[in-house]
Amino acid sequence: MTDAQWAVIEPLLPLPGSATSKGGRPEKWPRRTVLDAIFYLVRGGIAWAQLPHDFPPPKTIYDIYRRWATAGVWQRVHDCLRDVLRVHAGRDPLPTAAIVDSQTVRAADTVPSSTAGYDAGKKTKGRKRHIATDTNGLLLAVVVTAASIQDRDGAHRVLAALRDGFGAVRHVWADGGYAGRLVTWAAKTLNLTVQIVKRTDNAAGFVVLPRRWVVERTYGWINKHRRCVRDYETSPESHEAMVYIAMIMVMSRRLGRTGDW
Template identity: 70%
Template structure:
Protein backbone atom coordinates (compact mmCIF):
# COMPACT_ATOMS: atom_id res chain seq x y z
CA UNK A 1 0.00 0.00 0.00
CA UNK A 2 1.00 3.59 -0.49
CA UNK A 3 1.11 5.99 2.45
CA UNK A 4 -2.13 7.61 1.24
CA UNK A 5 -3.91 4.25 1.09
CA UNK A 6 -2.68 3.27 4.53
CA UNK A 7 -3.86 6.61 5.96
CA UNK A 8 -7.40 5.71 4.86
CA UNK A 9 -7.39 2.09 6.04
CA UNK A 10 -5.53 2.34 9.35
CA UNK A 11 -8.34 4.11 11.28
CA UNK A 12 -10.79 1.41 10.15
CA UNK A 13 -8.86 -1.39 11.89
CA UNK A 14 -9.58 -2.42 15.51
CA UNK A 15 -7.44 -0.85 18.25
CA UNK A 16 -4.07 -2.61 18.61
CA UNK A 17 -3.77 -5.16 21.38
CA UNK A 18 -2.15 -4.26 24.72
CA UNK A 19 -2.00 -0.51 24.11
CA UNK A 20 -2.42 0.22 27.83
CA UNK A 21 0.25 -2.17 29.08
CA UNK A 22 -2.20 -4.50 30.83
CA UNK A 23 -3.43 -7.85 29.59
CA UNK A 24 -2.32 -9.75 26.52
CA UNK A 25 0.81 -9.44 24.44
CA UNK A 26 1.62 -6.45 22.25
CA UNK A 27 1.31 -6.99 18.52
CA UNK A 28 4.56 -8.33 17.09
CA UNK A 29 4.07 -7.57 13.41
CA UNK A 30 3.38 -4.31 11.60
CA UNK A 31 -0.31 -4.04 10.76
CA UNK A 32 0.43 -2.46 7.41
CA UNK A 33 2.55 -5.46 6.45
CA UNK A 34 -0.16 -7.85 7.67
CA UNK A 35 -2.75 -6.06 5.52
CA UNK A 36 -0.41 -6.23 2.53
CA UNK A 37 -0.04 -9.97 3.15
CA UNK A 38 -3.83 -10.44 3.17
CA UNK A 39 -4.14 -8.46 -0.08
CA UNK A 40 -1.36 -10.61 -1.55
CA UNK A 41 -3.27 -13.81 -0.69
CA UNK A 42 -6.60 -12.53 -2.06
CA UNK A 43 -5.18 -10.97 -5.22
CA UNK A 44 -3.09 -14.00 -6.09
CA UNK A 45 -5.72 -16.59 -5.16
CA UNK A 46 -3.11 -18.73 -3.41
CA UNK A 47 -3.22 -20.90 -0.30
CA UNK A 48 -2.26 -19.37 3.04
CA UNK A 49 0.73 -21.67 3.42
CA UNK A 50 2.10 -20.33 0.12
CA UNK A 51 2.46 -16.81 1.52
CA UNK A 52 5.77 -15.26 0.55
CA UNK A 53 8.55 -15.28 3.16
CA UNK A 54 8.80 -11.46 3.07
CA UNK A 55 5.53 -11.30 5.02
CA UNK A 56 4.80 -12.41 8.61
CA UNK A 57 4.16 -16.15 9.16
CA UNK A 58 1.07 -17.42 7.34
CA UNK A 59 -0.47 -18.78 10.55
CA UNK A 60 -0.16 -15.37 12.18
CA UNK A 61 -1.64 -13.53 9.20
CA UNK A 62 -4.53 -16.00 9.02
CA UNK A 63 -5.24 -15.64 12.75
CA UNK A 64 -5.37 -11.84 12.43
CA UNK A 65 -7.54 -12.14 9.31
CA UNK A 66 -10.12 -14.32 11.07
CA UNK A 67 -10.08 -12.08 14.14
CA UNK A 68 -10.83 -9.08 11.93
CA UNK A 69 -13.60 -11.03 10.21
CA UNK A 70 -15.32 -11.60 13.56
CA UNK A 71 -14.88 -7.92 14.41
CA UNK A 72 -16.61 -6.85 11.18
CA UNK A 73 -13.50 -5.08 9.89
CA UNK A 74 -13.87 -6.11 6.26
CA UNK A 75 -17.51 -5.03 6.15
CA UNK A 76 -16.52 -1.66 7.60
CA UNK A 77 -13.68 -1.19 5.12
CA UNK A 78 -15.89 -2.16 2.20
CA UNK A 79 -18.69 0.20 3.24
CA UNK A 80 -16.35 3.15 3.79
CA UNK A 81 -14.64 2.67 0.42
CA UNK A 82 -18.00 2.31 -1.33
CA UNK A 83 -19.24 5.54 0.23
CA UNK A 84 -16.02 7.36 -0.74
CA UNK A 85 -16.42 6.26 -4.34
CA UNK A 86 -20.04 7.43 -4.43
CA UNK A 87 -19.16 10.83 -2.97
CA UNK A 88 -16.21 11.17 -5.35
CA UNK A 89 -18.63 10.59 -8.23
CA UNK A 90 -20.91 13.37 -7.02
CA UNK A 91 -23.49 11.10 -5.42
CA UNK A 92 -24.91 10.81 -1.93
CA UNK A 93 -23.25 8.08 0.16
CA UNK A 94 -26.73 6.60 0.72
CA UNK A 95 -28.23 5.10 -2.47
CA UNK A 96 -31.86 5.50 -3.51
CA UNK A 97 -31.98 2.63 -6.03
CA UNK A 98 -30.50 -0.86 -6.42
CA UNK A 99 -30.24 -3.72 -8.90
CA UNK A 100 -30.45 -7.40 -7.89
CA UNK A 101 -29.33 -10.63 -9.55
CA UNK A 102 -27.80 -14.00 -8.69
CA UNK A 103 -25.00 -16.30 -9.81
CA UNK A 104 -24.54 -20.03 -9.25
CA UNK A 105 -21.01 -21.10 -8.33
CA UNK A 106 -19.58 -24.60 -8.49
CA UNK A 107 -18.86 -25.91 -4.98
CA UNK A 108 -15.54 -27.52 -4.12
CA UNK A 109 -15.24 -30.93 -2.49
CA UNK A 110 -15.02 -29.28 0.93
CA UNK A 111 -18.52 -27.76 0.67
CA UNK A 112 -20.87 -30.00 2.71
CA UNK A 113 -23.96 -31.44 1.08
CA UNK A 114 -26.20 -29.73 3.62
CA UNK A 115 -25.28 -26.29 2.25
CA UNK A 116 -25.08 -27.02 -1.47
CA UNK A 117 -27.63 -27.81 -4.17
CA UNK A 118 -28.05 -28.28 -7.90
CA UNK A 119 -29.05 -25.49 -10.26
CA UNK A 120 -30.61 -27.38 -13.17
CA UNK A 121 -30.76 -24.29 -15.38
CA UNK A 122 -27.03 -23.58 -15.05
CA UNK A 123 -26.07 -27.23 -14.52
CA UNK A 124 -24.11 -26.22 -11.45
CA UNK A 125 -23.74 -28.11 -8.18
CA UNK A 126 -22.79 -25.73 -5.41
CA UNK A 127 -24.01 -22.47 -4.00
CA UNK A 128 -25.68 -19.35 -5.31
CA UNK A 129 -24.85 -15.77 -4.40
CA UNK A 130 -27.67 -13.25 -4.53
CA UNK A 131 -26.48 -9.66 -4.59
CA UNK A 132 -27.86 -6.13 -4.59
CA UNK A 133 -25.73 -3.32 -6.01
CA UNK A 134 -26.09 0.42 -6.49
CA UNK A 135 -26.23 2.04 -9.92
CA UNK A 136 -22.41 2.01 -10.05
CA UNK A 137 -22.31 -1.75 -9.44
CA UNK A 138 -21.01 -1.43 -5.88
CA UNK A 139 -22.19 -4.08 -3.41
CA UNK A 140 -24.99 -3.19 -1.01
CA UNK A 141 -26.16 -6.60 0.25
CA UNK A 142 -25.29 -10.29 -0.27
CA UNK A 143 -27.15 -13.50 0.56
CA UNK A 144 -25.63 -16.96 -0.09
CA UNK A 145 -27.88 -20.02 -0.54
CA UNK A 146 -27.79 -23.48 -2.04
CA UNK A 147 -27.65 -23.30 -5.83
CA UNK A 148 -31.06 -24.99 -6.13
CA UNK A 149 -32.92 -22.08 -4.49
CA UNK A 150 -35.01 -20.06 -6.94
CA UNK A 151 -34.01 -16.43 -7.40
CA UNK A 152 -37.39 -15.03 -6.36
CA UNK A 153 -37.42 -17.15 -3.19
CA UNK A 154 -34.00 -15.98 -2.06
CA UNK A 155 -34.89 -12.41 -3.02
CA UNK A 156 -37.20 -12.16 -0.01
CA UNK A 157 -34.16 -12.46 2.24
CA UNK A 158 -32.01 -10.29 0.00
CA UNK A 159 -34.48 -7.41 -0.13
CA UNK A 160 -35.12 -7.66 3.61
CA UNK A 161 -31.37 -7.33 4.22
CA UNK A 162 -31.20 -4.45 1.75
CA UNK A 163 -34.00 -2.61 3.56
CA UNK A 164 -32.36 -3.22 6.94
CA UNK A 165 -29.11 -1.61 5.74
CA UNK A 166 -30.54 1.20 3.61
CA UNK A 167 -33.76 2.97 4.50
CA UNK A 168 -33.17 5.41 1.62
CA UNK A 169 -33.71 2.88 -1.19
CA UNK A 170 -37.13 3.03 -2.83
CA UNK A 171 -36.56 1.41 -6.25
CA UNK A 172 -35.07 -1.96 -7.22
CA UNK A 173 -34.50 -3.24 -10.77
CA UNK A 174 -34.50 -6.99 -11.51
CA UNK A 175 -34.79 -9.48 -14.35
CA UNK A 176 -37.83 -11.60 -15.25
CA UNK A 177 -36.89 -14.32 -12.77
CA UNK A 178 -38.10 -12.10 -9.93
CA UNK A 179 -41.60 -11.48 -11.29
CA UNK A 180 -44.62 -12.63 -9.29
CA UNK A 181 -45.57 -12.33 -5.64
CA UNK A 182 -42.19 -10.84 -4.72
CA UNK A 183 -43.23 -7.54 -6.31
CA UNK A 184 -46.40 -7.19 -4.23
CA UNK A 185 -44.68 -8.35 -1.06
CA UNK A 186 -41.85 -5.84 -1.51
CA UNK A 187 -44.30 -3.01 -2.11
CA UNK A 188 -46.53 -3.66 0.88
CA UNK A 189 -44.03 -5.02 3.41
CA UNK A 190 -40.74 -3.28 2.61
CA UNK A 191 -42.13 -0.27 0.72
CA UNK A 192 -39.81 -1.09 -2.19
CA UNK A 193 -40.86 -0.75 -5.81
CA UNK A 194 -39.44 -3.68 -7.83
CA UNK A 195 -39.32 -3.05 -11.58
CA UNK A 196 -38.62 -5.99 -13.90
CA UNK A 197 -36.36 -5.22 -16.87
CA UNK A 198 -37.29 -7.85 -19.45
CA UNK A 199 -35.38 -8.96 -22.49
CA UNK A 200 -37.13 -8.25 -25.80
CA UNK A 201 -37.94 -11.50 -27.58
CA UNK A 202 -37.53 -9.82 -30.98
CA UNK A 203 -33.83 -9.16 -30.32
CA UNK A 204 -31.47 -12.00 -31.24
CA UNK A 205 -28.07 -12.59 -29.70
CA UNK A 206 -26.34 -10.53 -27.03
CA UNK A 207 -27.81 -7.19 -26.00
CA UNK A 208 -26.89 -4.90 -23.12
CA UNK A 209 -30.05 -4.35 -21.07
CA UNK A 210 -30.68 -1.11 -19.17
CA UNK A 211 -29.74 -1.32 -15.48
CA UNK A 212 -29.28 -5.12 -15.51
CA UNK A 213 -25.83 -4.93 -17.11
CA UNK A 214 -24.49 -3.15 -14.02
CA UNK A 215 -25.14 -6.03 -11.64
CA UNK A 216 -24.00 -8.57 -14.24
CA UNK A 217 -20.68 -6.71 -14.47
CA UNK A 218 -20.30 -6.97 -10.70
CA UNK A 219 -20.96 -10.71 -10.75
CA UNK A 220 -18.32 -11.07 -13.46
CA UNK A 221 -15.86 -9.03 -11.40
CA UNK A 222 -16.56 -11.22 -8.35
CA UNK A 223 -14.87 -14.11 -10.13
CA UNK A 224 -11.72 -11.99 -10.27
CA UNK A 225 -11.80 -11.42 -6.50
CA UNK A 226 -10.75 -7.87 -5.65
CA UNK A 227 -11.22 -6.30 -9.08
CA UNK A 228 -13.33 -3.18 -8.74
CA UNK A 229 -16.75 -3.44 -10.45
CA UNK A 230 -17.04 0.33 -10.80
CA UNK A 231 -13.78 0.52 -12.74
CA UNK A 232 -13.28 -2.87 -14.47
CA UNK A 233 -9.69 -3.97 -14.87
CA UNK A 234 -8.53 -2.01 -11.81
CA UNK A 235 -8.11 -3.41 -8.32
CA UNK A 236 -9.65 -1.83 -5.23
CA UNK A 237 -6.18 -0.68 -4.18
CA UNK A 238 -5.69 1.12 -7.50
CA UNK A 239 -9.08 2.80 -7.18
CA UNK A 240 -8.34 3.76 -3.60
CA UNK A 241 -4.99 5.20 -4.54
CA UNK A 242 -6.48 7.36 -7.28
CA UNK A 243 -9.12 8.79 -4.94
CA UNK A 244 -11.85 7.25 -7.12
Protein backbone atom coordinates (compact mmCIF):
# COMPACT_ATOMS: atom_id res chain seq x y z
CA MET A 1 0.00 0.00 0.00
CA THR A 2 1.06 3.61 -0.44
CA ASP A 3 2.14 5.89 2.40
CA ALA A 4 -1.15 7.76 2.00
CA GLN A 5 -3.17 4.56 2.31
CA TRP A 6 -1.28 3.55 5.43
CA ALA A 7 -1.88 6.97 6.96
CA VAL A 8 -5.61 6.46 6.38
CA ILE A 9 -5.80 2.93 7.79
CA GLU A 10 -3.30 2.91 10.68
CA PRO A 11 -5.37 4.98 13.16
CA LEU A 12 -8.36 2.67 12.64
CA LEU A 13 -6.58 -0.54 13.67
CA PRO A 14 -7.00 -1.90 17.23
CA LEU A 15 -4.27 -1.17 19.74
CA PRO A 16 -1.63 -3.89 20.18
CA GLY A 17 -2.07 -6.02 23.27
CA SER A 18 1.14 -4.59 24.74
CA ALA A 19 -0.40 -1.10 24.63
CA THR A 20 -3.54 -2.04 26.59
CA SER A 21 -4.17 -2.74 30.26
CA LYS A 22 -4.05 -6.48 29.54
CA GLY A 23 -0.38 -6.24 28.62
CA GLY A 24 1.56 -8.70 26.51
CA ARG A 25 4.61 -8.90 24.32
CA PRO A 26 5.18 -6.26 21.64
CA GLU A 27 4.16 -7.35 18.17
CA LYS A 28 7.04 -8.95 16.26
CA TRP A 29 6.07 -7.85 12.75
CA PRO A 30 5.23 -4.30 11.62
CA ARG A 31 1.52 -3.93 11.03
CA ARG A 32 2.03 -2.27 7.68
CA THR A 33 3.93 -5.35 6.48
CA VAL A 34 1.16 -7.61 7.76
CA LEU A 35 -1.50 -5.58 5.95
CA ASP A 36 0.60 -5.52 2.79
CA ALA A 37 0.67 -9.32 2.86
CA ILE A 38 -3.11 -9.60 3.38
CA PHE A 39 -3.82 -7.06 0.63
CA TYR A 40 -1.39 -8.89 -1.68
CA LEU A 41 -3.27 -12.14 -1.12
CA VAL A 42 -6.72 -10.63 -1.62
CA ARG A 43 -5.74 -8.77 -4.79
CA GLY A 44 -3.76 -11.65 -6.29
CA GLY A 45 -6.07 -14.52 -5.30
CA ILE A 46 -3.21 -16.73 -4.11
CA ALA A 47 -3.17 -19.30 -1.31
CA TRP A 48 -1.84 -18.34 2.12
CA ALA A 49 1.13 -20.70 1.72
CA GLN A 50 2.09 -18.98 -1.55
CA LEU A 51 2.81 -15.60 0.04
CA PRO A 52 6.29 -14.41 -1.01
CA HIS A 53 9.13 -14.88 1.46
CA ASP A 54 9.50 -11.10 1.73
CA PHE A 55 6.46 -11.18 4.02
CA PRO A 56 6.21 -12.66 7.53
CA PRO A 57 5.42 -16.41 7.78
CA PRO A 58 2.05 -17.27 6.16
CA LYS A 59 0.70 -18.84 9.37
CA THR A 60 1.45 -15.62 11.25
CA ILE A 61 -0.37 -13.55 8.62
CA TYR A 62 -3.33 -15.93 8.60
CA ASP A 63 -3.60 -15.95 12.40
CA ILE A 64 -3.72 -12.14 12.48
CA TYR A 65 -6.28 -12.07 9.66
CA ARG A 66 -8.48 -14.60 11.49
CA ARG A 67 -8.13 -12.85 14.85
CA TRP A 68 -9.19 -9.53 13.36
CA ALA A 69 -12.01 -11.16 11.38
CA THR A 70 -13.38 -12.80 14.53
CA ALA A 71 -13.14 -9.51 16.43
CA GLY A 72 -14.95 -7.60 13.67
CA VAL A 73 -11.95 -5.37 12.95
CA TRP A 74 -12.28 -5.55 9.16
CA GLN A 75 -15.90 -4.42 9.25
CA ARG A 76 -15.17 -1.59 11.69
CA VAL A 77 -12.30 -0.27 9.56
CA HIS A 78 -14.48 -0.58 6.46
CA ASP A 79 -17.38 1.28 8.08
CA CYS A 80 -15.15 4.15 9.23
CA LEU A 81 -13.72 4.62 5.73
CA ARG A 82 -17.19 4.48 4.17
CA ASP A 83 -18.49 7.16 6.54
CA VAL A 84 -15.55 9.45 5.71
CA LEU A 85 -16.13 9.00 1.98
CA ARG A 86 -19.82 9.81 2.37
CA VAL A 87 -18.93 13.02 4.20
CA HIS A 88 -16.43 13.93 1.46
CA ALA A 89 -19.23 13.45 -1.06
CA GLY A 90 -21.38 15.95 0.83
CA ARG A 91 -23.66 13.34 2.35
CA ASP A 92 -24.66 12.41 5.88
CA PRO A 93 -22.70 9.43 7.25
CA LEU A 94 -26.00 7.60 7.79
CA PRO A 95 -27.72 6.73 4.49
CA THR A 96 -31.48 6.86 4.03
CA ALA A 97 -31.69 4.64 0.92
CA ALA A 98 -29.99 1.47 -0.33
CA ILE A 99 -29.79 -0.94 -3.27
CA VAL A 100 -29.70 -4.72 -2.82
CA ASP A 101 -28.57 -7.47 -5.15
CA SER A 102 -26.94 -10.91 -5.11
CA GLN A 103 -24.11 -12.61 -6.98
CA THR A 104 -23.27 -16.30 -7.24
CA VAL A 105 -19.59 -17.19 -6.90
CA ARG A 106 -18.14 -20.54 -7.97
CA ALA A 107 -16.64 -22.52 -5.07
CA ALA A 108 -13.16 -24.05 -4.96
CA ASP A 109 -12.51 -27.47 -3.48
CA THR A 110 -11.59 -25.81 -0.18
CA VAL A 111 -15.24 -24.84 0.40
CA PRO A 112 -17.07 -27.50 2.47
CA SER A 113 -20.23 -28.87 0.89
CA SER A 114 -22.18 -28.07 4.06
CA THR A 115 -21.96 -24.33 3.31
CA ALA A 116 -22.17 -24.49 -0.50
CA GLY A 117 -25.07 -25.15 -2.83
CA TYR A 118 -26.18 -25.23 -6.47
CA ASP A 119 -27.68 -22.19 -8.16
CA ALA A 120 -29.93 -23.70 -10.83
CA GLY A 121 -30.45 -20.35 -12.55
CA LYS A 122 -26.72 -19.70 -13.01
CA LYS A 123 -25.84 -23.42 -13.23
CA THR A 124 -23.11 -22.82 -10.68
CA LYS A 125 -22.12 -24.63 -7.50
CA GLY A 126 -20.79 -22.35 -4.81
CA ARG A 127 -21.91 -19.54 -2.56
CA LYS A 128 -24.00 -16.44 -3.06
CA ARG A 129 -23.14 -12.91 -1.92
CA HIS A 130 -26.10 -10.76 -0.89
CA ILE A 131 -25.10 -7.11 -0.54
CA ALA A 132 -26.67 -3.74 0.18
CA THR A 133 -25.00 -0.52 -0.96
CA ASP A 134 -25.74 3.17 -0.61
CA THR A 135 -26.59 5.27 -3.64
CA ASN A 136 -22.87 5.88 -4.24
CA GLY A 137 -22.16 2.16 -4.40
CA LEU A 138 -20.40 1.96 -1.03
CA LEU A 139 -21.03 -1.28 0.84
CA LEU A 140 -23.50 -1.19 3.74
CA ALA A 141 -24.01 -4.89 4.46
CA VAL A 142 -22.94 -8.27 3.08
CA VAL A 143 -24.29 -11.73 3.85
CA VAL A 144 -22.84 -14.90 2.30
CA THR A 145 -25.03 -17.99 1.92
CA ALA A 146 -25.07 -21.21 -0.06
CA ALA A 147 -25.77 -20.58 -3.75
CA SER A 148 -28.95 -22.65 -3.48
CA ILE A 149 -30.59 -19.94 -1.33
CA GLN A 150 -33.10 -17.92 -3.35
CA ASP A 151 -32.51 -14.19 -3.70
CA ARG A 152 -35.66 -13.35 -1.75
CA ASP A 153 -34.67 -15.64 1.14
CA GLY A 154 -31.16 -14.22 1.30
CA ALA A 155 -32.61 -10.71 1.16
CA HIS A 156 -34.38 -11.33 4.47
CA ARG A 157 -30.98 -11.60 6.14
CA VAL A 158 -29.29 -8.71 4.37
CA LEU A 159 -32.27 -6.39 4.92
CA ALA A 160 -32.34 -7.34 8.61
CA ALA A 161 -28.60 -6.54 8.82
CA LEU A 162 -29.28 -3.26 7.02
CA ARG A 163 -31.99 -2.33 9.49
CA ASP A 164 -29.79 -3.22 12.49
CA GLY A 165 -26.90 -1.08 11.28
CA PHE A 166 -28.72 1.80 9.60
CA GLY A 167 -31.92 2.83 11.28
CA ALA A 168 -32.30 5.84 8.96
CA VAL A 169 -32.71 3.71 5.81
CA ARG A 170 -36.30 3.78 4.63
CA HIS A 171 -36.16 3.02 0.89
CA VAL A 172 -34.53 0.10 -0.92
CA TRP A 173 -34.27 -0.58 -4.66
CA ALA A 174 -34.07 -4.16 -5.97
CA ASP A 175 -34.51 -6.14 -9.19
CA GLY A 176 -37.46 -8.29 -10.20
CA GLY A 177 -36.12 -11.34 -8.38
CA TYR A 178 -37.11 -9.74 -5.09
CA ALA A 179 -40.73 -9.05 -6.01
CA GLY A 180 -43.55 -10.68 -4.06
CA ARG A 181 -43.73 -11.53 -0.36
CA LEU A 182 -40.40 -9.87 0.44
CA VAL A 183 -41.85 -6.42 -0.33
CA THR A 184 -44.74 -6.98 2.10
CA TRP A 185 -42.50 -8.52 4.78
CA ALA A 186 -40.00 -5.64 4.62
CA ALA A 187 -42.77 -3.05 4.95
CA LYS A 188 -44.49 -4.74 7.89
CA THR A 189 -41.49 -6.09 9.78
CA LEU A 190 -38.66 -3.66 9.04
CA ASN A 191 -40.56 -0.52 7.98
CA LEU A 192 -38.66 -0.55 4.68
CA THR A 193 -40.13 0.33 1.29
CA VAL A 194 -38.72 -2.03 -1.34
CA GLN A 195 -39.10 -0.65 -4.87
CA ILE A 196 -38.68 -3.16 -7.70
CA VAL A 197 -36.80 -1.84 -10.75
CA LYS A 198 -37.71 -4.01 -13.74
CA ARG A 199 -36.51 -4.19 -17.30
CA THR A 200 -39.06 -3.08 -19.86
CA ASP A 201 -40.54 -5.85 -22.00
CA ASN A 202 -39.24 -4.30 -25.25
CA ALA A 203 -35.64 -3.85 -24.01
CA ALA A 204 -33.08 -5.75 -26.08
CA GLY A 205 -29.50 -6.51 -25.05
CA PHE A 206 -27.69 -4.68 -22.29
CA VAL A 207 -29.62 -1.79 -20.75
CA VAL A 208 -28.47 0.42 -17.88
CA LEU A 209 -31.30 0.36 -15.34
CA PRO A 210 -31.90 3.18 -12.86
CA ARG A 211 -30.34 2.54 -9.44
CA ARG A 212 -29.52 -1.11 -10.20
CA TRP A 213 -26.34 -0.18 -12.10
CA VAL A 214 -24.87 1.18 -8.86
CA VAL A 215 -24.75 -2.19 -7.10
CA GLU A 216 -23.46 -3.87 -10.27
CA ARG A 217 -20.55 -1.41 -10.29
CA THR A 218 -19.83 -2.35 -6.67
CA TYR A 219 -19.55 -6.00 -7.70
CA GLY A 220 -17.10 -4.83 -10.36
CA TRP A 221 -14.97 -3.18 -7.67
CA ILE A 222 -15.04 -6.31 -5.55
CA ASN A 223 -14.21 -8.63 -8.44
CA LYS A 224 -11.04 -6.71 -9.26
CA HIS A 225 -9.68 -8.60 -6.26
CA ARG A 226 -9.09 -12.15 -7.44
CA ARG A 227 -9.59 -13.75 -4.02
CA CYS A 228 -13.23 -12.62 -4.36
CA VAL A 229 -13.74 -13.83 -7.95
CA ARG A 230 -13.92 -17.42 -6.73
CA ASP A 231 -14.75 -18.60 -3.23
CA TYR A 232 -11.84 -20.30 -1.47
CA GLU A 233 -12.99 -19.69 2.11
CA THR A 234 -13.88 -22.50 4.50
CA SER A 235 -16.61 -20.41 6.15
CA PRO A 236 -19.12 -17.83 4.88
CA GLU A 237 -17.87 -15.41 7.56
CA SER A 238 -14.36 -15.54 6.10
CA HIS A 239 -15.77 -14.77 2.65
CA GLU A 240 -17.57 -11.75 4.12
CA ALA A 241 -14.27 -10.58 5.65
CA MET A 242 -12.58 -10.86 2.24
CA VAL A 243 -15.29 -8.65 0.72
CA TYR A 244 -14.75 -6.04 3.44
CA ILE A 245 -10.98 -6.13 2.86
CA ALA A 246 -11.48 -5.65 -0.89
CA MET A 247 -13.62 -2.58 -0.23
CA ILE A 248 -11.11 -1.29 2.33
CA MET A 249 -8.49 -1.37 -0.42
CA VAL A 250 -10.79 0.48 -2.83
CA MET A 251 -11.77 3.18 -0.35
CA SER A 252 -8.33 3.72 1.21
CA ARG A 253 -6.84 4.27 -2.26
CA ARG A 254 -9.56 6.80 -3.01
CA LEU A 255 -9.00 8.64 0.27
CA GLY A 256 -5.23 8.46 -0.13
CA ARG A 257 -5.47 10.23 -3.48
CA THR A 258 -7.49 13.09 -1.97
CA GLY A 259 -4.87 13.74 0.73
CA ASP A 260 -7.68 14.95 3.01
CA TRP A 261 -9.11 12.63 5.65
